[in-house]
Amino acid sequence: MRIGIDVGGTNTDAVLMDGDRVLATVKTATTEDVTSGIMAALDGLHRQRAFAPAAVRAVMIGTTHFVNALLEARGLAPTAALRLCLPATASLPPLVDWPRRMVDALSGRAYLVHGGHEFDGRRIAALDEAEVRRAAEDMGRHGVRSVAITSVFSPVNAECEVRAAEIVAAELPGVAVSLSHEIGRIGLLERENATILNAALRELAARIVDGLASSVAGFGITAPLYLSQNDGTLMDLDFTRRHPVATLASGPTNSMRGAAMLSNVDTCAVVDVGGTTTDVGVLRRGFPREATTEVTIAGIRTNFRMPDVVSLALGGGSRVRDDATTGARVGPDSVGYELTSRALVFGGDTLTATDVAVAAGRAEIGDPDRVARLDRDLVRATMDQVVAQVADAIDRMRTSPEPLPVVVVGGGSVLLPDALPGAGSVRRPEHFPVANAIGAAIAQIGGEVDRVFAIRPGGRDAAVAEATQEAVDRAVAAGADPATVRVVDVDEVPLPYLPGNATRIRVRAVGDLDLAYPGGTGAAVPEEP
Amino acid sequence: MATTKVSFVDVEDLPDIAAGAAILGTGGGGDPHIGRLLAAAALRRHGPVRLVGLDDLPSDAVVLPVSLMGAPTVMVEKPPSVDQVALVVDTLAGYLGRAVTHIACAEAGGVNSLIPFVAAARLDVPLVDADMMGRAFPELQMVLPSLYGVPTTPMVIADEKGNRAVLDTVDNHWAERLARSATIDMGCTAVIATCPMTGQQAGESLVPGTLTLCRELGRLLRTSKAEHRDPVDGVVTRLRGGRLFSGKVVDVARRTVTGFARGEARLSGTDEHAGGELVLRFQNEHLIAEVDGVVRASVPDLLCTLDTETGTAVTTEALRYGQRLTVIVAPADPRWHTPGGIELAGPRYFGYDMDPVRFGEEP
Numbered sequence: 001m002r003i004g005i006d007v008g009g010t011n012t013d014a015v016l017m018d019g020d021r022v023l024a025t026v027k028t029a030t031t032e033d034v035t036s037g038i039m040a041a042l043d044g045l046h047r048q049r050a051f052a053p054a055a056v057r058a059v060m061i062g063t064t065h066f067v068n069a070l071l072e073a074r075g076l077a078p079t080a081a082l083r084l085c086l087p088a089t090a091s092l093p094p095l096v097d098w099p100r101r102m103v104d105a106l107s108g109r110a111y112l113v114h115g116g117h118e119f120d121g122r123r124i125a126a127l128d129e130a131e132v133r134r135a136a137e138d139m140g141r142h143g144v145r146s147v148a149i150t151s152v153f154s155p156v157n158a159e160c161e162v163r164a165a166e167i168v169a170a171e172l173p174g175v176a177v178s179l180s181h182e183i184g185r186i187g188l189l190e191r192e193n194a195t196i197l198n199a200a201l202r203e204l205a206a207r208i209v210d211g212l213a214s215s216v217a218g219f220g221i222t223a224p225l226y227l228s229q230n231d232g233t234l235m236d237l238d239f240t241r242r243h244p245v246a247t248l249a250s251g252p253t254n255s256m257r258g259a260a261m262l263s264n265v266d267t268c269a270v271v272d273v274g275g276t277t278t279d280v281g282v283l284r285r286g287f288p289r290e291a292t293t294e295v296t297i298a299g300i301r302t303n304f305r306m307p308d309v310v311s312l313a314l315g316g317g318s319r320v321r322d323d324a325t326t327g328a329r330v331g332p333d334s335v336g337y338e339l340t341s342r343a344l345v346f347g348g349d350t351l352t353a354t355d356v357a358v359a360a361g362r363a364e365i366g367d368p369d370r371v372a373r374l375d376r377d378l379v380r381a382t383m384d385q386v387v388a389q390v391a392d393a394i395d396r397m398r399t400s401p402e403p404l405p406v407v408v409v410g411g412g413s414v415l416l417p418d419a420l421p422g423a424g425s426v427r428r429p430e431h432f433p434v435a436n437a438i439g440a441a442i443a444q445i446g447g448e449v450d451r452v453f454a455i456r457p458g459g460r461d462a463a464v465a466e467a468t469q470e471a472v473d474r475a476v477a478a479g480a481d482p483a484t485v486r487v488v489d490v491d492e493v494p495l496p497y498l499p500g501n502a503t504r505i506r507v508r509a510v511g512d513l514d515l516a517y518p519g520g521t522g523a524a525v526p527e528e529p
Numbered sequence: 530m531a532t533t534k535v536s537f538v539d540v541e542d543l544p545d546i547a548a549g550a551a552i553l554g555t556g557g558g559g560d561p562h563i564g565r566l567l568a569a570a571a572l573r574r575h576g577p578v579r580l581v582g583l584d585d586l587p588s589d590a591v592v593l594p595v596s597l598m599g600a601p602t603v604m605v606e607k608p609p610s611v612d613q614v615a616l617v618v619d620t621l622a623g624y625l626g627r628a629v630t631h632i633a634c635a636e637a638g639g640v641n642s643l644i645p646f647v648a649a650a651r652l653d654v655p656l657v658d659a660d661m662m663g664r665a666f667p668e669l670q671m672v673l674p675s676l677y678g679v680p681t682t683p684m685v686i687a688d689e690k691g692n693r694a695v696l697d698t699v700d701n702h703w704a705e706r707l708a709r710s711a712t713i714d715m716g717c718t719a720v721i722a723t724c725p726m727t728g729q730q731a732g733e734s735l736v737p738g739t740l741t742l743c744r745e746l747g748r749l750l751r752t753s754k755a756e757h758r759d760p761v762d763g764v765v766t767r768l769r770g771g772r773l774f775s776g777k778v779v780d781v782a783r784r785t786v787t788g789f790a791r792g793e794a795r796l797s798g799t800d801e802h803a804g805g806e807l808v809l810r811f812q813n814e815h816l817i818a819e820v821d822g823v824v825r826a827s828v829p830d831l832l833c834t835l836d837t838e839t840g841t842a843v844t845t846e847a848l849r850y851g852q853r854l855t856v857i858v859a860p861a862d863p864r865w866h867t868p869g870g871i872e873l874a875g876p877r878y879f880g881y882d883m884d885p886v887r888f889g890e891e892p
Binding site for chain 1: 563566567569570571600602603605606607608609610611612689690691716717777850851852853
């Protein structure tokens, strides 16, 4: 048996699973301290289906706690960014282009010292260790408690970051150090931003992880505890303490993966219709397709790997207007959480998409008599518009002309019919209100390689094979059962202007968590330089 | 006497200029984001930049275009510095033995539309509202001043370490070749100052008004949504061009050939183009567009790929399956359609054995 828990901003959901079978589900309120909410959820599961704590083999937790902390700019540690770069990149120092509010929230300080590499691994300048020491002393004087270290081209050569980390650790014992090559990819400012956010979350991560561990242990569960990452794989508690940013997008990822598992498909579009918005994402072989563009979090540009999700201003609470010139219009505004007081079927005075769905006979919510006399043309036009918008979003997300199964979840999913144009029949899984917790419970262990290879003529296959083997090895080293490891993604991008036919190759492999394996870290092993 | 048109560009104008420059980048030119950040850093520190119209340039002015050379993928990891941009200007002035009175823009498309603002702010020199291409092209000699006998060199290339090289070459192709290898040794991003010219030569050979055009295009995209206007229509009208095709990207093939990103994208038609197919061939920038097997537009005209909904430019690197794009064509500066212009940047130079298809004269 395993337990999946999703700690959201509002609700804490939990599921008890045996293999692919859902044994119990529970929804409780998230508490300020997180811990008591989890205790309540575990109690709830136990009441529904008594289980021996010792029979639980693993607990997987997904949480939006860290992304919310960033969005609300609270609980962030005083953080310094140290860049190893001079004489390059001085005009765009760390924290450039950050909203003032965020810089203040982490009392951000920036330091530049000599160091870093060129694209081909040559040095820009030797690391100036004395400068690093002086920077560390200054950080100490200013009460910095967490340091983000970024070296130019560290994804090619990380030696400067590793050495600077040793110096900072010696000068400032007890201060957390985050290294950019473990966090992001090529793109200096975006990778550095991600590393600074990670650094700012380190203290919060330590607190939350301790809380999670003690609440699970307090229930008598001795099984290992994991957190789910942005890409749908797991990390252990120690890795989570060091890399809290790896959880930032785990919410949508878990929801999509959970929905797909419940529907028994691994390549599909997932449509999550909420009260205000509809999110459409795509799973390919069980994992979300990642966005290729920069992702902005709390106004800060990063290059995290985030699931590619299209959001529509369309949901169960969307207002519906009958305009004389343009006809029926759905949204973009919504009555949101006031649906149950403002919608017509609940005795309110505002026409919403839910009212129209009830009038169309797609749902039985509230009092259908209140919408019985709605204009039939308006109902038809509104429903057609909803379908057209969703079908269009799904079509945009397709990656190939092959038909793509569609899984529909969320409280507002009653708006959608059982078939969509261009998509065929839609699946509506059971238990979808706890899809996030199920997504966490089924998370796997991953390994990844992302490197620039110089490909000689005829050498492409060998380079891809080398990268693939490394990715598989990493997944196994991280604790995946070797018999279950498979390659889920191979991506090749030729880099223009670089000599020697340079091609960036990215390979990702995943496997089931090997519960018998003692040495696994439960996390992707960072690439060695 | 013509009225003097002097305007100022400040930090808040830069996002519009960057968005407009991405359109004139015709799929290439590099992401203007880094250029915008650098220009913002320079303007915040040194104040707004004075923009001077081409007509108001004294004939004895010493005009110097500055730009970046290198790989966009490297530029995002090792962005150049403000002082590096200023250094090439000072160095070339030293070689010429004359002070530079005006900075100019080499390429109005992509990241290079923003770099001259860095030099102008840092050196407190006015910037000419014009550029050498009216768009983006991949090689140094692909500039209109080449048609007027203005050589690429003497030029200066500099890295962030303080290394500088002055190149004075026998012809423009040698300049491209030597500068390209120096760029790689300098870590694949370098700042260059090329084609020093007089005010009179600039007046004859540059494309006027292209920096304010970038700003207008950017503003158009920003305001269209709020004013419920179709941004693509706005761009097409402003560029006096036409819509070529609207569709969805169904295939993208890329390969690196001799240091350039070549490839093609295939679009399947939507709306009024349903059932049709467009093939775009690119080498950093878009070169040729074929609709249902017939070439409908080509270099030297501008082929821009815009997001159908927002009008935002989509670069060749960012092209991917499923995007909804509208491909528009806009006329290049007429001088690009002279025999000399076509020799420099027509389809044959890029390896396509065909005459250019000019906007307004399509088959």
